[in-house]
Amino acid sequence: MTGDAYVDHPSFGAALLGRYLESHGYKVGIIAQPENPQDIERLGKPNLFFGVTSGNVDSMVANYTASRKKRKSDDYTPGGVNNKRPDRAVIQYVNWIKQVFKDVKVVIGGIEASLRRFAHYDWWSDKVRKSILIDSKADILVYGMGERAILEIAKRLENGKDLDNIRGTMVWKSSIPQNIQNAIFLPTFEEVSVDKKLYGEAYKKAVFFTDPYKNYVLVQKQDNRYVIQYPPALPLTQEELDELYLLPYTRHVHPFYLSKGEVKAIETVKFSITAVRGCFGNCSFCAITNHQSTHVVSRSVDSIIEEAKILTRLPDFRGTIVDVGGPTANMYGLSCQVRNSKGQCEKGCLHPSVCKLSISGEQFDSADAFISLLKSVKSVPGVKHVFIGSGLRHDLILASSKADYIINELVEFTSGQLKLAPEHAHPKVLKFMHKPSAELFLDFKKRFEDDARRKGQKKYVIGYFIVAHPGEGPEENKYLREFIKRNLGYIPQQVQIFTPTPGTLSTTMYYTGFDPFTGESVYVEKSEKNRNLYKENIINLRK
Template identity: 60%
Template sequence: MFLPTTRDEMNALGWKELDIILVTGDAYIDHPSIGISLIGHYLLSKGYKVGIIGLPDYNSGDITRLGKPRLFFGITSGNVDSMVANYTASMKKRRFDDYIPEKFNIRRPDRALIVYSNLVRRYFKGVPIVIGGIEASLRRFAHYDWWSNKVRKSILLDSKADILVYGMGEKAILEIARYIEKYGNINKCKDIDGVVWWSSKKPEKCIEIPSFEEVKENPEKYNEAFRKMTLLTDSNRKIRIVQRQDNRYVIQNPPQTPLTQNEFDNLYLLPFEREVHPYYNKFGKVKAIETVRFSITAVRGCYGMCAFCALTQHQTTHVISRSIDSILEEVKILKRMKKFRGTINDVGGPTANMYGSDCSIRENKGQCSKFCLFPNICNNAKVNHEKLLNLLYSIKKVQGVKNVFISSGIRHDLVLEDKKYGDIFIKELPKFTPGQLKLAPEHSDKNVLQIMRKPDISLFLQFKEKYEKVAKKRYVIAYFIVGHPGEGMKENNNLKKFIKEKLGYRPQQIQIFTPTPGTLSTTIYYTGIDPFTNRKIFVERSLKKRNLMKKNILDI
């Protein structure tokens, strides 16, 4: 079912009042890959009446269309940080938005969490505001903001929200709802794991990281704060992290524990419509649904820990996988949809071939201080691809399913490391690949790859050779990033030479690095120093030169 987004829908359900109203900077897409829908259906399944307002008009009283919630407003910028969604890597305003209908005349505001929180405060004084999603997660402490070229305070303070949920927030948001319902006071929620709050007093039993004032003025202090936040934020460590900002302390409670497999299974079998809500659909196509409508999330979390990726900070390195039975049940749901033509577009997650993997150290003691896959793959991080193959073939056997694809990406180095099933996986992979196989070596220069925490390019070539031998005129298409810390014109020309000599085609996908909040690469971009090695890194900050790097590669 769709969650209500208008009063008429509330009336049709016989609901006079909502318990929780969720606000998002995207159109309301009712699909489990969309965070606001996942949270909304999860709360509904626990007995709460939930409504969603997508893309509220911030120049009118549109935010009042569902009335006042009994418990709280939950606000997110959408599935993507609002500044990333609104601007290109060349700092130009985007002309198209995958999450907004073509003819919808309201756009997502810059710094949407701040705008929407202020909007709610204006119309609903005294109603608790909870912020969450990726924009909240990655901006929860003092952080470098590329768009303003300065270090900003925690978005909790800038938005004036009451509390911030970081990471994958199902457990924390449910506890918040129950606490407010029981105590009638959001201040009681400050004991909940997975939240960030503020206080004028420093709490006992905490680890303090360098303050906002320190990280703003001193690159080494910025690096220290990032390093500690990364290493200490783990559900197994139960550490409370504190950062002073002016005369207040921003306090991060320990993360929530990951969902159990049973919780993960049940979450994705909730009654999603897997469509754009009719209120928004009438304004034209929303591109995002076309990509995900017939996709299945099989795995959550990623221990790849690529320097430029936000998932380490948001979904964490703790990998959880759904059961085959649960995924087959979701396949049956997809089969009943009118638009289904026999193809499952994607079975995966952040990294599809981490499905079924585990690590006893990470699960029992927390993430190590070292990287799982860099510079070499840890013995505890190796993957058995038999589990993923069994899943894919189980789906393929379902009557009415013609094609099952992996579109969300794989780690080729993990495949090569699997001495028992790696070659079998490569042989079978063409059957589960839509067209050409897209992989992301990201660069070819050894130094740049080390800064990115990516495997040596020789492993990509080794995988490419093996795959193309068995794929019958289907090829590996490589994705690359330019303008990343460590890359100057020498490294850029090395990449161009590599593409010419080893690939022999004009690349389809060249992305200019965007310094998104909260990542290792952005930390290096801002400070010019790798926080884990203390090595000084060359950083190209000129937009003109970064654009020239892309042009240089495309002019092959």
């Protein structure tokens, strides 16, 4: 059950897991965007379980703007009208299921469940909420990328076994099991609700000890119950990732939903290819690190070439692959022996500087593996153009010994504007964001645009920015405004107001007023008037 219209494409979690279970012999039915309990009855009672997700986006993020105003549009709904996804969709869907089928097993997962699995600050209600597992009364929660966990759950239920000790899952119990090992106890829900220092401690422990190569069980008491998080599922192997993305997706919106209107979300991904999963960027405001993890897995070149061939056979393909990438496209082929054996270090891979182990390839010959991949995809018959639509880490490129070559080649795989995300310019704000210095952005921008000019091409680097992030006050906002006026020569349109979404470091800083990893105090702008003003200061530069 999903809050999105059904799109049979691997960029949509419901389709990905549905096809995955199907490939292992299970029958899967999809109920997309149910509107009442009666919609739950369409397929009857499942033999094994209901899986529930809010969709590709947290339902509160999907439904409300950064000013807490109701969004008018939803790219995942036919016709784009925001009228199908309920607030707190996971909780609502589970409630409807329980009304119709009293004794059915319910599994929750996806981004909304994954990042709300512990006690968490909820910006929309401005309070600390319990684990969504407790609030929804589901039987089990799958966090992170769910292929291994969902298959294990299906196998166990098929064979009449319990759901304890499944990697990548969380359960709730009325008492702590006697045989629990390697347990880390987080401050309780009651404690983190009233003590911000303990909230920060809980967040820090949850992030650091949630790693597939550390094997810790995390426990948090909530009222008279305990939520128990088993260690994360191990990342898929390259071979498994290859197979997953070559399953028989139609890559279309289901006809039932298409008859109600176009689903805009398919437009940007239909002719794209996922080459890499995971990201070790650790940006403070990003959910990917805590959902896909810092462990990067790259698909094989052969698998990606095969998917490119599939795209060329689609009747509406016109020769352009709009993206070959992932959370961070140029992490393709990169690996770290330490992270892949002992787990994520306390030192960041890219912040405060690029770790030399992050620019080495374990299975690939060099740091330019991504460029080589793009060239291979472009050589496929029927492919005229290959562009990069995913995020790039320019600091990672600049740290490479082949930076000049990579930047020069990127010009050929840019449609006109290469979109990067410096996010801010003030050193203090960038530090709290875990982003590189603005000087590195300007260095990369100049080198890229100079290379394009030498080739006789008009191609430019366009920056994305966030305002009202923890650490930004009036002076820092003014600094950003002057930086843009002085260095960019255009008024940026991609400026967003920071939204405190569940499960991120930035949201923890927003709620507590300090960085839980350093203890440093952080200025937080909470005035809606000022938050909006910070954006206006940037997008109205001419005034």
